[in-house]
Amino acid sequence: MRILAINPGMISTKIGVFIDEDLEWHSTINHPFDELCQYPFIMDEFPYRREKLVEELEQNGYKLDFDVVVGRGGLVKPIESGVYELNDKVIEDTRHPRLHHACNLGPLLALSLAKEIPGCRAFTVDPGVVDELDDIARITGLPEMPHQTIWHALNQREIAKRHCREHGVKYEEQTLIVTHMGSGISFALHHKGRAIECSDALGGHGPFTPSRTGTLPSAQLIKLCYSGKYTEEEMLRKINGHSGLTAHLGTNDVREVEKRIREGDAHAKLVLDAMIYQLARYLGSLAPVTNGHVDAIILTGAISQSKYVTDALKERLSYLAPVYVYPGEDELTALAHNAYRAMTGQEGIKEYE
Secondary structure: OOEEEEEEEEOEEEEEEEEEEEEEEEEEOOHHHHHHHOOOOHHHHHHHHHHHHHHHHHHHOOOOOEEEEEOOOOOOEEOOOOEEOOOOOOHHHHHOOOOOOOOHHHHHHHHHHOOOOOOOOOEOOOOOOOOOOOOOHOOOOOOOOOOEEEHHHHHHHHHHHHHHHHHOHHHHOOOOEEEOOOOEEEEEEEEEEEEEEEOOOOOOOOOOOOOEOOOOHHHHHHHHHOOOOOOOEEEEEEEEOOOHHHHHHHHOOOHHHHHHHOOHHHHHHHHHHHHHHHHHHHHHHHHHHHHOOOOOEEEEEEEOOOOHHHHHHHHHHOOOOOEEEEOOOOHHHHHHHHHHHHOOOOOOOOOOO
16 A cells, blocks of 8 residues: 655655555655745645645656555644544635644645545544543633643654553553653643643643743733734744744754753753743643543653753653653654554544534
């Protein structure tokens, strides 16, 4: 079975060709900033990204002859975890997403390519809007602002399941605290196969990150919004893209921050340590959801490659449960493996309604 997996990011598109569950070839197509700037909105990038994707395949000897094309899911309405066959409804909702992010291009690219291939199917898997919260977790102090979820569901769930396989336990029987640490940071409590509590990583919830504010004092935020200094669009960019490490240190690269620390930059150390401190505090706050019972804490994502960060988190969290590190992210493999399991009947195929 030939599977093409597509994972659009803000400045790149990752693609992989799989034969059954084995990766045959992969590539990261980098999109220069000046090229992306010609498109006012992310969705306007679709024809450009599609052309670059097809060119990359052809230059590496691949034609459009796949059995399945699977794309990273967009920020549509809240749905259950699983594999979804792409249809007109999900594409329509993807064109009018809850929030703007490059992941919204994943389903459009997948279905567009699949339609050119006779008999090819198009899927998406565990988009960032997967919502399995218990009702009690939805209540906030304002009825018109319930707690919502936007998180790295795809990578978190894949890594959690991999951890369980490696340790000879069933994902559906474990309680796991999992965090994905990248330019954005999300966390979730995976309890008996469901993420019953998790963060809204794009909505301003949780620790500050390399490029996002995380949770802010509401009164101060409201005053800043009405200060006359910023438009609505500027404020949205400020809290999601122009903040966190970027605002404090002028970079969103943790490796660069660590370099400054090694060179004696005390302020850089304070800011990075504060990000780690905040993340540990939020991860620890998940334990009461299951009355303190946690089987393991899992760290994944690009920042988990930093020993500085993971060692500090272990020091703060090991009292609660064993801490395991799975460096990097493996979203292409997660997409392809889920698509393969769905095509072979090992997993059900859901319909987006």
